[in-house]
Amino acid sequence: MVKKRGASCPYCKDYGVIKIGKRKNKRCIKQIFFCKLCKRKFTIDDGFLKVKYEPNIVKDALELIKDGLSLAMVQEELQHNYNMTIPRKTILYWSHKYIENIGSKNNNNTVNRKEGYSK
Numbered sequence: 001m002v003k004k005r006g007a008s009c010p011y012c013k014d015y016g017v018i019k020i021g022k023r024k025n026k027r028c029i030k031q032i033f034f035c036k037l038c039k040r041k042f043t044i045d046d047g048f049l050k051v052k053y054e055p056n057i058v059k060d061a062l063e064l065i066k067d068g069l070s071l072a073m074v075q076e077e078l079q080h081n082y083n084m085t086i087p088r089k090t091i092l093y094w095s096h097k098y099i100e101n102i103g104s105k106n107n108n109n110t111v112n113r114k115e116g117y118s119k
Contacts, residue, residue, distance in 0.1 A: 009035035010042055026052055051094075057082055058094050065095050 008015045016036040022029050023043070030043045048055050057078065064074045071088040078086050 007033050007044060009033075009038060009040065010045070011035065011040050012038040014038070027054060053086065053090075057086070058098070061086070061091050061094055062098055065091070 006015060007017050009017055012035060014035060014037040017033045018036065019031055020034045020041065021032045023032055024030075027048075030046075032041055032043055034041050048058065051058060060081065061074050061078055064077055065071075069077070071091050074091050075086060075088050078084070078091075
């Protein structure tokens, strides 16, 4: 059995991909790949797809939410710690996007969307 190594195309799952360059955004530089089979370009998802803020800021916001702070308090704490204003809507989006990860990493806290966080 031949073990495949390297990146695979997220669209067709083929391993026939090549590196064609890099792209830069505010957060990092990412490798761009090209699939020879389906002729599509893609980057590898690092878990923070379409998130423009640093991963440690997102992580800190989620920990504060998990500790029971309101969105306004989380926003104020992030502004104090990182000297940047992050909209409450963005923090709410993060909590919904990563809510499964919060619940699965710490089984003592359960999440109910109607009632909020409970222990």
